[in-house]
Amino acid sequence: MTDDRATPGDTPHDASFETLGLRPELLNALSALGYEEPTPIQQEAIPPLTAGRDLLGQAATGTGKTAAFSLPVLQQLSAHRRDKPPVALVLVPTRELAVQVSEALHRYGKDLGARVLPVYGGAPIVRQLRSLESGVDVVVATPGRALDLLNRGALHLGEIATVVLDEADEMLDMGFAEDLEAILDETPEQRQTVLFSATMPRRLDALARRHLNDPVRITIAREKASAGESPRVRQTAYVVPRGAKPAALGRILDVEAPTAAIVFCRTREEVDTLTDTLNGRGYRAEPLHGGMSQEQRDKVMGRLRAGTADLLVATDVAARGLDIEQLTHVVNYDVPSAPESYVHRIGRVGRAGREGVAITLAEPREHRMLKTIEKVAGALITVEKVPTVADLRARRLDLTRGALRESLLTDDLDRFRVVVESLADEFDLMEVALAAVKLAHEAGGGTDDDEEIPQVSFRPDSGGRPDARGGSRGDAGRAPRRSSGPAGRLFVGLGREAGIRPGDLVGAITGETGLTGRDVGSIEIHQRFALVEVPEAAADEVVQALRATMIKGRKATVRRDRT
Numbered sequence: 001m002t003d004d005r006a007t008p009g010d011t012p013h014d015a016s017f018e019t020l021g022l023r024p025e026l027l028n029a030l031s032a033l034g035y036e037e038p039t040p041i042q043q044e045a046i047p048p049l050t051a052g053r054d055l056l057g058q059a060a061t062g063t064g065k066t067a068a069f070s071l072p073v074l075q076q077l078s079a080h081r082r083d084k085p086p087v088a089l090v091l092v093p094t095r096e097l098a099v100q101v102s103e104a105l106h107r108y109g110k111d112l113g114a115r116v117l118p119v120y121g122g123a124p125i126v127r128q129l130r131s132l133e134s135g136v137d138v139v140v141a142t143p144g145r146a147l148d149l150l151n152r153g154a155l156h157l158g159e160i161a162t163v164v165l166d167e168a169d170e171m172l173d174m175g176f177a178e179d180l181e182a183i184l185d186e187t188p189e190q191r192q193t194v195l196f197s198a199t200m201p202r203r204l205d206a207l208a209r210r211h212l213n214d215p216v217r218i219t220i221a222r223e224k225a226s227a228g229e230s231p232r233v234r235q236t237a238y239v240v241p242r243g244a245k246p247a248a249l250g251r252i253l254d255v256e257a258p259t260a261a262i263v264f265c266r267t268r269e270e271v272d273t274l275t276d277t278l279n280g281r282g283y284r285a286e287p288l289h290g291g292m293s294q295e296q297r298d299k300v301m302g303r304l305r306a307g308t309a310d311l312l313v314a315t316d317v318a319a320r321g322l323d324i325e326q327l328t329h330v331v332n333y334d335v336p337s338a339p340e341s342y343v344h345r346i347g348r349v350g351r352a353g354r355e356g357v358a359i360t361l362a363e364p365r366e367h368r369m370l371k372t373i374e375k376v377a378g379a380l381i382t383v384e385k386v387p388t389v390a391d392l393r394a395r396r397l398d399l400t401r402g403a404l405r406e407s408l409l410t411d412d413l414d415r416f417r418v419v420v421e422s423l424a425d426e427f428d429l430m431e432v433a434l435a436a437v438k439l440a441h442e443a444g445g446g447t448d449d450d451e452e453i454p455q456v457s458f459r460p461d462s463g464g465r466p467d468a469r470g471g472s473r474g475d476a477g478r479a480p481r482r483s484s485g486p487a488g489r490l491f492v493g494l495g496r497e498a499g500i501r502p503g504d505l506v507g508a509i510t511g512e513t514g515l516t517g518r519d520v521g522s523i524e525i526h527q528r529f530a531l532v533e534v535p536e537a538a539a540d541e542v543v544q545a546l547r548a549t550m551i552k553g554r555k556a557t558v559r560r561d562r563t
Helices: 024-032 040-050 065-075 095-108 125-134 143-151 168-173 177-185 202-211 242-256 268-280 294-306 339-346 364-377 389-410 414-424 429-443 502-512 536-547
Strands: 004-006 055-059 088-091 116-119 138-141 162-165 192-197 216-220 233-239 261-264 285-288 311-314 329-332 356-362 382-384 487-492 523-525 530-535 558-560
Touching (some): 024 065, 040 055, 040 216, 065 088, 116 143, 143 177, 168 177, 168 339, 177 202, 233 364, 242 268, 242 329, 268 285, 329 339, 339 356, 356 364, 364 502, 414 429, 502 536
Parallel strands (some): 088 138, 088 162, 162 192, 233 382, 285 311
Antiparallel strands (some): 523 530
């Protein structure tokens, strides 16, 4: 695989869709949709793709990559084609993304009569079978359902000219590696292969080397702000003790006042618990996780888009592929265990020129992890103090002032004049105004019964990070720290080969359970697996918790050690 790299500087700044050589039907569709000029990734990707080249693109969410591969696919499609087998296959990680890509292809290819079929789990397969039998041009599928249809003999890939792997890193993280290999093996060797990903881990690069032929490589970062402008995504972290996180999150949301926000949690249980807590504090929060049916998930998204809910509390898997136009804030309730997850999460805000905010609640021990994320994301994460009661009161007064100012500028207030004039006979006008502001402030939730949240800071890196014996770097020669009582030994199916270090295991255990670093005993890291000791009474809980999460962005086999 050659290193044929394209950079944004290779394309003229005055490029338009016309200069990219697109057919009239596509230009008409883009004009009708109001698209005036291509984004950088569209400028770089469309020419080589329409020329038939394979392409490996690294691009963040929101850079316009859907059109970058959709338009070339449609460019090569025969208008009003009548053959039944598809000529293009787009593989995506989630149902939501399958629907979005299908809708985009349908809009762009309307004048061509493009027949686009989204296929995914959780939807009636009979309808998808009928559509395939009638004939389609482009199939947009999740890997699991595509493989199911292949095994049934309903999906025929013998005439596929183009395969697109969109958000390929996400598909690998979700365990679809074998499915992807099986699907690609069913397509013609002389196909065009396109791979887009927000990150480029080593195993994804290996997949590309096996299946892409002499590809053009494109790397497009999120659009940077011009000199003197603030970044479109403001990235902030707050250092919060674990027990104070619910209160701190509520305080931060009060101060930020998001139009709509996604709060990411690690586990389903945490999603449900936090949703209940937020609703108890007066927010309109909805949960979203893999334990919900597709019908339940659709209803949640409908409420969020309709504005009857303003907070979505979700796991990574459930939220993949979501595109919420009014989204202004992304909140990491826990520091993501994989930097790539952070990149995907913040990619949901600051899109199409809109400003966004990414907030992370970090525990005092997570300083090093946050620094790693900064390095991978290529952005500064500003560490701020949790808003105090005084900050919150000032913010609430600002909101009250803003609401009153808007009313003074836009509302018809004459019908209230008689009330003010009658009170003015008895009280000073300033006192009347103060009483009115007080009532307006309290009606907007402006009470002053909040308690202070403890202000903490990151622990120093030295002396606090466990080494291979379960102690810390400042504990040379000391025995491993652990709680008293019998210990249970656990097998974790990731080792040095996966880049696992003792701190990764300690962080995963303490982040997913009620254990602390002192409860974790000796840790042995081998080439392909690790052994870790935890209190016997908590061993089963730790096994279940680690099975439900990712360690360094990967799922691991976790069980009691049998040796």
